[in-house]
Amino acid sequence: MCNECYSDNPRITPLLKGEQCLKNHTQYICPTCGRCICIDRDDKRGVYRWNFPFKTLEIAKLYLRTAEVVCNDVCGIYEITGKNNRISYKIFHDKKDLEKYLSKNKDKICKQMSPVYISKQYIENPNAGIRKLRDDEVKKYLQEQKDLCEI
Numbered sequence: 655m656c657n658e659c660y661s662d663n664p665r666i667t668p669l670l671k672g673e674q675c676l677k678n679h680t681q682y683i684c685p686t687c688g689r690c691i692c693i694d695r696d697d698k699r700g701v702y703r704w705n706f707p708f709k710t711l712e713i714a715k716l717y718l719r720t721a722e723v724v725c726n727d728v729c730g731i732y733e734i735t736g737k738n739n740r741i742s743y744k745i746f747h748d749k750k751d752l753e754k755y756l757s758k759n760k761d762k763i764c765k766q767m768s769p770v771y772i773s774k775q776y777i778e779n780p781n782a783g784i785r786k787l788r789d790d791e792v793k794k795y796l797q798e799q800k801d802l803c804e805i
């Protein structure tokens with residue numbers, strides 16, 4: 655597993671619509687494994703990709719690093735139970751942010767009220783790139799992603 659971005663597949667992201675995401679969205683480029691993680695902010699709604707709920711803990715972990723970079727601190731992944739006992743995973747900077755979210759979303763609960771996953775510490779890496787990729791980089795990355803997934 656990459657110590658820096660918590661993934662064992664350095665080309666797993668973007669998970670969906672890879673080309674569109676890599677071309678149009680700002681990426682966090684992991685300085686250790688080169689994985690690109692969408693760190694784009696929807697200005698209209700003021701939310702990042704990592705603010706959205708994730709279906710599994712594993713997928714949430716793929717975006718955890720971008721939350722830590724934005725918050726400049728460790729962030730936790732929390733298990734949220736919604737309508738019909740549907741489970742999802744959300745990243746919050748701290749418990750206060752979780753409580754704020756729960757107070758606005760009365761149909762959701764967090765049984766544990768503590769993270770199911772949190773890294774031990776946040777170490778900023780000045781070598782990390784946060785930018786949009788050039789067209790040739792997008793092409794190369796997508797090819798590498800294809801090659802890795804075919805193994």
Ligand SMILES: [Zn+2]
Pocket residue numbers: 668675676679692693694703
């Ligand atoms: Zn994106």
Ligand SMILES: [Zn+2]
Pocket residue numbers: 656657658659660661684685686687688689
């Ligand atoms: Zn990495």
